[in-house]
Amino acid sequence: MSNKDKCKESAVSGEINFKSSKSILNAIKNLFKIPTIPNTTLVPAALLAYTGNMKPGMSPEKIASRIISRKSEAGLPVGPLPGGETAPDEIMEKIRMEEIVNALQQDARIDVCTRAGTQLQATGGNAGGPVQVFGTLISTSCGHGQMF
Secondary structure, three states, X not given: OOHHXXXXXXXXXXXXXXXXXXXXXXXXXXXXXXXXXXXXXXXXXXXXXXXXXXXXXXXXXXXXXXXXXXXXXXXXXXXXXXXXOOOHHHHHHHHHHHHHHXXXXXXXXXXXXXXXXXXXXXXXXXXXXXXXXXXXXXXXXXXXXXXX
């Protein structure tokens, strides 16, 4: 392969061609490019953050009643026993849901992380006036949250 072909090949593969000033300038410009985040990923997160307070929360009784009402789909009997007592499997279903909801509310942990390269914007002020900051995170950071 001739040197001309090698130079063309390296320019196509994304490598820096040190024989071409244009390739060197493009490589230097690429050092100062800030990665962009598509807007479509931010809309669902913002929507979740603002609509979370509209949810009623988890209710063990409501979950158990939905499961019990669907027992007929599996061909199982629904309702009180012939003597009028509540069926033991329905009582057990309520106990099961109470324990699951309690575990989610008391023991569940939510892990969150931010990726390196995430863009940030901050505002503040000092004696000189308002200050705006634009930047990019240079490392990954993690934290923990909990459900209510």
